[in-house]
Amino acid sequence: MFNSNSGFMYGLTAAVIAFVIAQSVYFLYRALKRAKELGMDMGKIKKTMVSTAVFTIAPAVSILLGVIALSKSLGFPFPWLRLSVLGALTYETSAAASAASVMGASLSNAITDPQVFVTIAWVMTLGIIVSPVLVCLFGKKIEGGINKIKDRDSKWGDIFMDGLFLGMISAFLGVVFADVSTGLAGWIPVFVMIASAIIMLICGALKMVLKAKWIEDYALPISLLGGMALSIPITDFVNTLV
C-alpha cells in the first residue's frame, strides 16, 4: 500500500520546491542588480514588487484549492510539488484523471496502489515537461526573430508586440462567453468580467482625480479581487432569476 502523505514524499517535495525558490531568488537578484546598473527607479521597482505580491495572492489561493482537490486522491505532497513547478491547475487535474482512468482507477478515491500512483506521477511529469526544453532550445532564436523585426522597423516592432498581447487577451476574453448558450447562468462569467472591467475604469478615474499613482500600482489586484468578490452576489442574483 502506497502512502502518498509519507515523510519521504514531503521530503522530496521540499527539496524540489527549495531548488525552485533558490532559482527564483537568483533570477530576482540578477534582475535587481541589472536594474540598478541601468539606473532604473528602485523605489518604483519596490512598489511594483509589492503590488505584484498582492496581485499574486488570489491566484495562488486558487492554486492551493487545486492542491486540496488533488490531495483527496494523490495526498498533499505530490500535487503541491506539481502545482508549484511547471504545472498549471487545468493541466495537472486532467493529466492525473487521464492516467488514473488508463489504470482503471478514479481520482475520487485515495490512490493507494503503488503501480497506479507511479504511473500517474510519470504521466503528470512527462506530459508537461516539453515547454522548458523548448525554451532552452529555441528561446534565443525566437528572441532573435523579434529583434530582427524591431531592427527593421521599431514602430512596427512595438505594434507587433501589442498584437501578441491582444491575441492572448482576446482568446481569454472570448472563452468567458463559452457558456452563454446554456442560459442566464452561463452569463455569470461575462457579468464578472464586466464588473472587473468597471472596477479597473473606476481605478483609472480615481487615479486621475486624486492624482494618486499608488492606485495605478494596485489597480489590477483591486479589479481582480473586486471581480471575484462581486461574483458572489452576481451568482446569487442570477440564481434567484433562473
Add this chain to the structure above:
Amino acid sequence: MKEDKNTKTLNYRDQVHHFGRIWTVIALFLFLMVPVAICVHAGVWPKAGDLLKGLLSVAPIFWTVGAIEVITYVPMLGTGGSYLGFVTGNLTNLKVPSALNAMQNMGVESDSEEGEVVSTIAIAVSAIVTTVVIAVGVLLLAQIRPFLESEMMQPAFDNLLPALFGGLAVVFVSKNWKIAMAPMIFMIALFVCVPSLAGSVGVLVPVGALIAIAVARVLYKKNLL
C-alpha cells in the same frame, strides 16, 4: 555611448541565456528524478504500455499547447522571465498577467532591457509568493479549509479568469482598441458558436495573435495607427 549600451545589453541577455539554461537543465533533471525516486522508494515501476496509453491521452494536446506557449510568451516575458516562468508554471493565470501588469506600471516596453528586467522581477516575486501561500495554506489547512471550500466562496474561485482578464483587457484594449476589436469579436463569436473549444483556449491564443497582427499590419500600412 550607444554602442557601449548595446554591447552591455547583448552581454546581459547572453549571460541570462547562459545561466537560464543551466538552471533549467538542473530543474528538468530534478523534476524527472521525482518519479524515479518514488519508483525506487515504492519498489515499483510503471508498465510501458500503461505509461504510453496515459501519455497518449495528454501529451498530444499539452505538448502542442506547450510549444504554442513558448512561441507566444517568450517575446512577452523576455529572456529571464521565460526561463523562470516556464519552470515555475501557472503562466496564463498568474505569471504572464503579473509580468504585463508590472511592465505597464513601470512604463517599460516588453522588448526593451528595462522590460526584460521588470518582467523577471515580477515573475520571481510571483513564484516566491505563490510557494509561500501554498505552504502556509497547507500548514493551516484545518483552519482555512472550511472557508475556502464553502459554498459561498465557490463562485469567487470559479470566476478567477474572468475577473483577471476583465481588468487586464481595460488596460490593453483601451491602448490599442483599433487592433483589439477584430480578434475580440472573432474569439467571442467562435466560443459562442463552438463552446467545446473552451478546453483548447491555449491553442487559440496564436490564432488571436495572428488576427491582431494581420489587422495591425493593414492599419499600419494605411497610416491609421
